[in-house]
Structures are given as C-alpha cells and as structure tokens.
Amino acid sequence: MLHMHIASWVLLIILFFAAYFNFSEKQGATPYFKPIHMLLRLFMVLVLISGFWVWIQAFSSDNSGGHMLLTLKMICGVAVVALMEVTVTKRKKGQPSHGLLWGTIVVFIITMIIGVILPRGPITQMFGL
Numbered sequence: 001m002l003h004m005h006i007a008s009w010v011l012l013i014i015l016f017f018a019a020y021f022n023f024s025e026k027q028g029a030t031p032y033f034k035p036i037h038m039l040l041r042l043f044m045v046l047v048l049i050s051g052f053w054v055w056i057q058a059f060s061s062d063n064s065g066g067h068m069l070l071t072l073k074m075i076c077g078v079a080v081v082a083l084m085e086v087t088v089t090k091r092k093k094g095q096p097s098h099g100l101l102w103g104t105i106v107v108f109i110i111t112m113i114i115g116v117i118l119p120r121g122p123i124t125q126m127f128g129l
Contacts (some may be wrong), residue, residue: 001057005050011042013108016084020101023091037088044081051077058119069118076111083107 019040022033055074059067083104091096 001053005054007044008050012040012081013016014049015040016042016088016104017093019088020091021095023088025091025094029092033092040084040088044085047086047101048078048081050063062066069114073111073114073118076107076114078112080108 015036019033022030022036024030024068026071050086051074055070058070087100087104123124
C-alpha cells in the first residue's frame with residue numbers, strides 16, 4: 001500500500017501543476033482543464049485513502065514508533081490536499097492564488113521531509129535507525 005500511496009502523490013503533484021497552469025488568468029481554461037481537474041480530484045481521494053491505510057497499518061504494528069510524527073504527517077497531508085483544491089478553485093474563479101500556490105508548495109515540502117524521516121521512510125531504512 002505504501003507504493004500505491006507514493007505513486008498517487010507523485011501523480012497528484014504533476015496533475016496539480018498541470019491543472020494550475022492550464023487555466024490562464026486572461027484567456028480562461030484550456031480544453032484540457034476540466035478533465036485534468038477531475039483527475040486531480042480522483043488522485044486526491046486515492047492519496048487520502050492510501051495514506052489513511054498506511055497510517056492504520058503503522059499504528060497497528062508494534063515496531064513502527066514515531067506515532068506523533070506520523071499523525072503530524074497525516075495532518076500536513078490533509079492540509080496539502082485541501083490547499084491544492086483551494087488554490088486551483090481560486091485560480092478558476094479569477095481570484096489571486098499565487099500566495100496559496102507558494103503556501104501549498106511549502107506545506108508539501110514540510111510533509112515530504114516528515115515522510116522521509118519517519119520509521120518507514122527511506123532515510124530511516126537506509127541507515128537502519
């Protein structure tokens with residue numbers, strides 16, 4: 001399930017930027033905007049479901065540790081998904097959204113850093129911590 005979660009959020013990031021930049025402030029939406037936005041929402045649901053499943057698996061295992069960090073990462077992940085939706089929606093409505101774009105990127109980077117140092121993360125597994 002962890003691999004599905006990682007693949008889902010990688011595609012989610014790609015779709016987010018595709019949806020954000022497929023809507024021009026002056027000309028409006030391209031013909032590809034609506035299908036990309038629908039796919040973006042689909043992958044948001046997949047990321048949330050797979051992340052929740054990974055969270056449940058980590059809490060049910062005895063040796064995972066880092067439950068507080070895991071819960072913080074879950075909260076940050078939900079915030080990233082919410083910020084993505086709000087950013088694209090504000091762009092679609094013609095409201096200023098550049099600040100939200102940068103906020104989304106910052107929260108995403110924080111979420112990634114927390115995910116990397118978690119007990120199931122790549123840094124922890126590489127050094128056997």
